[in-house]
Amino acid sequence: MRIFQQSFKFLALTVLVFLSTTIYAQSSHEDGGQIDTREEVDAYISHHLQDSHDFTFFSYTSDEGERKHAGFPLPMILWSSDGLVTFMSSEFHHNDDGHVIVEKNGLKFAKIHSKIYELEAGATAVNFDAEHHATNGARVLDFSITKSVVGILVIGLLMFFWFVRLAKQYKTKKIPTGFGRVLEPLVLYVRDEIARPNIGEKHYRKFTGYLLTVFFFIWLLNMVGLTPLGFNVTGQIAVTACLAIFTLIIYAVSGNKDFWMHILWMPGVPILIRPILAVIELVGTFIIKPFSLLVRLFANITAGHTVIMALIAIMFVMKDTLGVAGATGLSFILSVLIMFIEVLVAFLQAYIFTMLSALFIGMAVAEHDHEHDHKVVDAEDVRSDFV
Amino acid sequence: MVTYNLIGAGLIVIGAGFGLGQIGGKAMEGIARQPEAAGKIQTAMIIVAALLEGLAFGALILGK
Incomplete structure (x- = not known):
């Protein structure tokens, strides 16, 4: 019963927050046009x-x-x-x-x-x-100190306090209390589902800190961007570019010999092809990978904000066709529905950024077992493994 | 000039939509055939979809 009451309270609060956004927009139209x-x-x-x-x-x-x-x-x-x-x-x-x-x-x-x-x-x-x-x-x-910088500082401080508190709780208690209970499963998810499978059992611990930071940073800023405070931090191309450059530096610095070998002098292909492949690989590693990371996050968040604001604007643009009540109702329903999708996108983009960062780092630190020049695999050998 | 950009944007969206449909459809098929591999298929699906999306967004932004 208590859970029911609490979730009802939460739902009412959520609806109220969404209502306040639309009502604010409505009133600004009425008194100034x-x-x-x-x-x-x-x-x-x-x-x-x-x-x-x-x-x-x-x-x-x-x-x-x-x-x-x-x-x-x-x-x-x-x-x-x-x-x-x-x-x-x-x-x-x-x-x-x-x-x-x-x-x-x-x-x-x-x-x-x-x-x-x-x-x-x-x-x-x-x-x-x-x-x-x-x-x-x-x-x-x-x-x-612009609005985005304020957002970054606030989220940075909040993350610092939350995670220091969470870490301290493990020293005295068996399980975390308070907000730590929300953070713990997410931390475990990033470690066990993103870092460990993509980077590998041997190296993943070293990079989990970065991946956790980047995941929570992007996720929380995406969520703050959906509130009526009007932040648009992860929709600033400078912010996403910075994050992508961090990932680039990390995988470029921690890349092992095999990683650079496969970029600069690809083994197992004819000698004349190797310089061509080196150019392609260099462009891919240093330009395309970070560029795709930064553009994906930037464009997704920008597109999301644009869609939400365009749907809220329906009530002004269509008030002559549908009447004030009709236009407001339509805009309210559409913007609440798109809000739910945006909450999902906020998480998904943080997940994808972290996931691809882990994948790129994993490629750089992967240890090869040098099978290229050993033997040509015989179909019969493979068959014998299975039968 | 603007019109050409819009046609290009439309083509990009058609291509990306087709690609996403392929990825989603094949993943569904894979999960239906082998439900126990759903988690792995989902992860791979999201990665490929993200790569495709990055390409589409890149083209849209460069073409703007």
């Missing part, structure tokens, strides 16, 4: 997919007709032509098209589509060319 057309929806979605310098929960238009943003600013850390410059992102007043110029240390900065430009000396406003590129400014190195 800010999103009505397809172009505005497109702009809104592409704005969400980008990283941002402020943490905004929601925006609304006040009674005086002023745009208000509920959220908090984040620190900007820039490396300009004059060294390090820091200030809070609130100085841009949520402006994203270069109209607000911030002056610091005698340098002028403008923010255009989440990119920071340093204006040339003497310039007072940003000049744009025909393609809307700034002509009198140069990009600066941006080390700001």
Whole structure:
């Protein structure tokens, strides 16, 4: 009975969370009419997919007709032509098209589509060319604590506390308590179903730490991306590229002699083919494998976010055809259903990234038994093994 | 120019859909023939599907 009550509570809470997303979107339409057309929806979605310098929960238009943003600013850390410059992102007043110029240390900065430009000396406003590129400014190195960085830091800290607590519990108790009970089966799953079969009994322990980290990092950030907080961390190509490069470094560094032999001078094929194969293998190992890892995660998460936001946007785009209630109902049902699929995708992408990383590492550390040049296998020999 | 990109994207999706159908169908067949190997077949299926998906997404992004 208690389990029933608890699961009912959980279900009610989940529905409430989904409802709050749609209701929020609905209200923002009613009091400002800010999103009505397809172009505005497109702009809104592409704005969400980008990283941002402020943490905004929601925006609304006040009674005086002023745009208000509920959220908090984040620190900007820039490396300009004059060294390090820091200030809070609130100085841009949520402006994203270069109209607000911030002056610091005698340098002028403008923010255009989440990119920071340093204006040339003497310039007072940003000049744009025909393609809307700034002509009198140069990009600066941006080390700001952006929204994605906040997400990464929060998840990193949470993972640190959860896993340290889990590890400590094994010293005093037989079984973990609290949230550790959720983590333990996942840890065992990654170790026994991903690391051990793909890397091999002999080497898997060394790489389990990396695989666990990358699995929980991707999974938790994917899940955070589905909440109304509006994170899109694993949908940033820089983040996925970084993760793929980690995997590349690990399998390139831990690769044994056989691994490099099979890349550079493939045994068992005619001498003239070997250089051609070396080129193919080098491209495959250093470009295609990491590229496929990074693109898969990035594209899956981006596609998921786009679909969810497009389905939520149905209520604005179709309100004239279906009526407000009909459009909202349709959008609500579709977005809840796609949410369930996205929860599955969040886990699946973390699993696939970890799985393929384990597979690539396994290829690099595999020990060969040198059967290439021994003997030609006779069909009769094979048959005798079975009969 | 945009139209060609869209036709290419459509072709990619058709190809990837066909491939995923093949993978899924054959895996089902394999599991039906040998239910005790379901776990292994599933793992292999997911890996191949992921590789295919990576290719399709790569083509979509490069073609954008």
